[in-house]
Amino acid sequence: MKNNRYIYRVAAVFILLFIGVAAYVGYFTVVESKKLIVNPYNKRLDHLENEVVRGKILDTNGVVLATSENGIREYPYGKTYAHAVGYVGHDKTGVESRANVELLYPNYNLKSIFAFAFAEEKFQGHDVYLTLDHKLQQACRDGLGDYRGAAVVIEPRTGKIRALYSNPGFNPNTIGENWNDLVEDTDRSVLLNRATQGLYPPGSTFKILTTIAYLQQLGDSAFDYEYECKGVISKDGHEIKCNNGKVHGKVNLESAFTVSCNTYFVSLSEQISAGELRKVATELLFNRALGAQIDYKQSLFKLNDQSDTFNKMATYMGQGETLVSPLHLAMIASIVYNDGVLMSPYIIDYSLNNKGNVGLKNLPQYEGTYLDEKLCKTLREMMINVVTNGTGNRIYRNDLVIGGKTGTAQNETGADHSLFVGFAEPKEGNKESIVFAVVVEQGGQGAKALNVSNEILNAYKNE
Numbered sequence: 001m002k003n004n005r006y007i008y009r010v011a012a013v014f015i016l017l018f019i020g021v022a023a024y025v026g027y028f029t030v031v032e033s034k035k036l037i038v039n040p041y042n043k044r045l046d047h048l049e050n051e052v053v054r055g056k057i058l059d060t061n062g063v064v065l066a067t068s069e070n071g072i073r074e075y076p077y078g079k080t081y082a083h084a085v086g087y088v089g090h091d092k093t094g095v096e097s098r099a100n101v102e103l104l105y106p107n108y109n110l111k112s113i114f115a116f117a118f119a120e121e122k123f124q125g126h127d128v129y130l131t132l133d134h135k136l137q138q139a140c141r142d143g144l145g146d147y148r149g150a151a152v153v154i155e156p157r158t159g160k161i162r163a164l165y166s167n168p169g170f171n172p173n174t175i176g177e178n179w180n181d182l183v184e185d186t187d188r189s190v191l192l193n194r195a196t197q198g199l200y201p202p203g204s205t206f207k208i209l210t211t212i213a214y215l216q217q218l219g220d221s222a223f224d225y226e227y228e229c230k231g232v233i234s235k236d237g238h239e240i241k242c243n244n245g246k247v248h249g250k251v252n253l254e255s256a257f258t259v260s261c262n263t264y265f266v267s268l269s270e271q272i273s274a275g276e277l278r279k280v281a282t283e284l285l286f287n288r289a290l291g292a293q294i295d296y297k298q299s300l301f302k303l304n305d306q307s308d309t310f311n312k313m314a315t316y317m318g319q320g321e322t323l324v325s326p327l328h329l330a331m332i333a334s335i336v337y338n339d340g341v342l343m344s345p346y347i348i349d350y351s352l353n354n355k356g357n358v359g360l361k362n363l364p365q366y367e368g369t370y371l372d373e374k375l376c377k378t379l380r381e382m383m384i385n386v387v388t389n390g391t392g393n394r395i396y397r398n399d400l401v402i403g404g405k406t407g408t409a410q411n412e413t414g415a416d417h418s419l420f421v422g423f424a425e426p427k428e429g430n431k432e433s434i435v436f437a438v439v440v441e442q443g444g445q446g447a448k449a450l451n452v453s454n455e456i457l458n459a460y461k462n463e
Contacts, residue, residue: 049104051106051122051123052104052105052106052122052123052124052125053068053122053123053124053125054068054073054088054103054104054125055102055103055104055105055124055125055126055127055128055351056068056127056128057085057095057096057099057103057127057128057130058127058128058129058130059129059130059132059133059134059137060129060130060131060132060133060160060162060349061133061134062129063134064076065077065081065085065130065132065134066081066085066095066096073087073088073089073172074173075087075171075172075173077134078169078171078172078173079141079167079168079169079170079171080137080138080141080165080169081094081132081137081172082166082169082170082171082172083164083165083166083169083193083194083195083196084130084132084137084164084165084166084193084195084347085130085172086172087172087175089175089176090175090176090179094193095128095130095347095348098293098294098295098347098348099128099348099351102125102126102128102351102359102360103125103126103128104125105125105126105351105353105359106123106124106125107123107124107125107126107353107354107355124353124354126351126352126353126359126360127351127352127353128348128350128351128360129349129350129351129352130347130348130349131155131160131161131162131346131347131348131349132161132162132163132164132347133153133162133163133459133463135459135462135463136153136162136163136456136459136460136463137163137164137165138459139163139455139456139458139459139460140153140163140165140452140455140456141165141167142455143438143451143452143453143454143455143456144165144167144440144452146167147167147440147441147442147443147448148167148168148188148194148440148441148442149166149167149194149417149438149439149440149441149443149452150165150166150167150193150194150195150198150326150438150439151163151165151195151326151436151437151438151439151452151456152164152165152195152196152326152327152329152330152436152437153330153434153435153436153456153460154330154331154334154345154434154435154436155432155433155434155435156333156334156337156338156343156423156433156434156435157338157343157364157432157433158343158364158432159334159342159343159344159345159346159364159365159367160345160346160349160364161294161345161346161347162434163436163456164195164196164294164327164347165195166192166193166194166195166196166198167194168188168190169190170182170190170191193295194326194439195325195326195327196292196294196295196296196297196325196326196327197295197296197297197325198297198325198326198439199297199299199300199323199324199325200323200324200325200326200409200417200419200439200441201318201319201320201322201323201324201409201410201417202318202322202323202324202329202407202409202419203318203319203407203408203409203410203416203417203419204260204262204317204318204405204406204407204408204419205318205324205329205405205406205407205419205420205421205437206315206317206318206322206324206407207257207260207265207317207318207405208332208336208379208383208405208421209277209280209281209284209332210265210268210272210277210316210317211253211257211379211382212280212284212371212375212379213272213276213277213279213280214253214268214271214272215253215375215378215379216280216372216375217271217272217276222253223252223253223254224252225252225253225271226250226251226252227250227251227252227256227261227263227264227267228249228250229242229247229248229249229250229251229256229261229263229264230247230263231245231246231247231248231263232245232263233262233263233266233267233313235266235309235313236309236310238309238310238313240262240263240266240313240314240317241262241263242261242262242263243260243262243408248261248263248264251264254382254385257382257385257386257390257405258382258385258386258389258390258391259390259391260386260390260391260405260406262317265316265317266313266314266316266317268316269312269313269316272316273305274303274304274305274307274312274315275304275305277303277315277316278301278303278304281301281303281322282301283370283371284332284335284370284371285299285328285331285332285370286298286299286300286301286322286324286328287299287300287301290327290328290331290345291342291344291367291368292327292331292344292345292346293344293345293346293347293348293362293365294327294345294346294347296325296327296328297325299322299323299324299325299328300321300322300323300324301322302320302321302322303315303320303321303322307320318407318409319409319410326437326438326439327345327437329419329421329437329439330345330421330435330436330437331345332421333404333421333422333423333435333436333437334435335370335371335376336371336376336379336380336383336423337376337380337403337423337433337435338376339371339373339376339377340369340370340371340372340373340375340376341366341368341369341370342366342367342368342369342370343364343365343366343367344364344365344366344367346362346365348360348362349361349362350362380403380423381403382403383403383404383405383422383423384401384402384403385403386403386404386405386406387402387403387404387422390406391406392404392405392406392420392422392450394447394450394451394454395420395422395450395453395454395457397457397461398427399426399427399461400424400425400426400427400457400460400461401424401425401426401427402422402423402424402457403422403423404420404421404422404423404453405420405421405422406419406420406449406450407419407420407421407449408444411441411442414442415442415443415444416442416443416444417439417440417441417442417443418438418439418440418443418444418447418448418449418450419437419438419439419440419449420436420437420438420449420450420452420453421435421436421437421438422435422436422453423435423436424436424457424460426461431463434456434460436453436456438452438453438456440452
């Protein structure tokens, strides 16, 4: 009897091991099959590249952004999508890398297998449709012109990235022959995707975070504090001026935000501790993963209680050692516009095989709730006032509700950088709202970023 019991135990162990191995193999065969097929460590990938015609990449309306002809990858719009769509050759970047699984996934069926075996016809990969809108992407390109910088447009309610543009760019059609020159061009850094990996001082766009910290601390009573702006503020031998030394007179939180009064926000360093401001920055994803479904660099916030006086003064109005990407700025605008909720930004919408069947479909993904709904409503009203009556008045229009914050970031090597972050929604109709962020390197005192924003708004209105 004891021997039988022992045999049963051993048998049970082997049965459980068998079930575990079967489940493990089944998981990778069924769930992870696509990733296994085109995983970069899969040696068969080299052969697969020769057996499969890489699928097309298209915008949300079916505009072809990348295609393969006679074994050559072609990019009809050249520099316009160089960073967002990426390239093939010298590794892969952008969507070409992130959608590699779909683009190379073969259309295995009886007909295609016979055609490959007997007619030497290659299999066809899936076509990949993006969330990008060609009109908005062109608007970003046209607005920036020859200026270096970046622009990002996102639907806040879905997380769909509608435009992602970086300049200077490069021609992905000639990536192979120009590779050495592109790599050695350290002055312009054309291979850098400034929209997601470029880090810039936020300038006065950071006053959004300083305002959030103050509202979180005092609520509506934050508007009671008034400050007499004399165009300059001094502390411990350090001076910070308002734009061109302009004297704003008596201002409170709302009016200072509207006219972007530097001295008012520097004065808030006496009201909000460095730790409290750091807490807000951390809550809004500085020094943290952004949760975006795209490659990016983390934004940096370095202020702490041990920081020197000048860095503390500068940080409260958007200078100091703080660095932010255009993508992150647009995500902050999404949080504010969307009542504190952030939907994960994504660029790959869905894929289709050669029979029109959906192979992959990405859906809007909730990332988290970061701010109080009431606070967001208050801040949106303040941002609308910036466009209606303040420093963003240049982009005001009657047919859209537009809010935002201008920014000018000092640049030690040249003219100041110009920034704008904002949102827009139609006054009538059901069109999805957008948020957008623009950074123009050496663009001057906010004006150039507003010009780019106007191009984006024109394209948005005429979609």
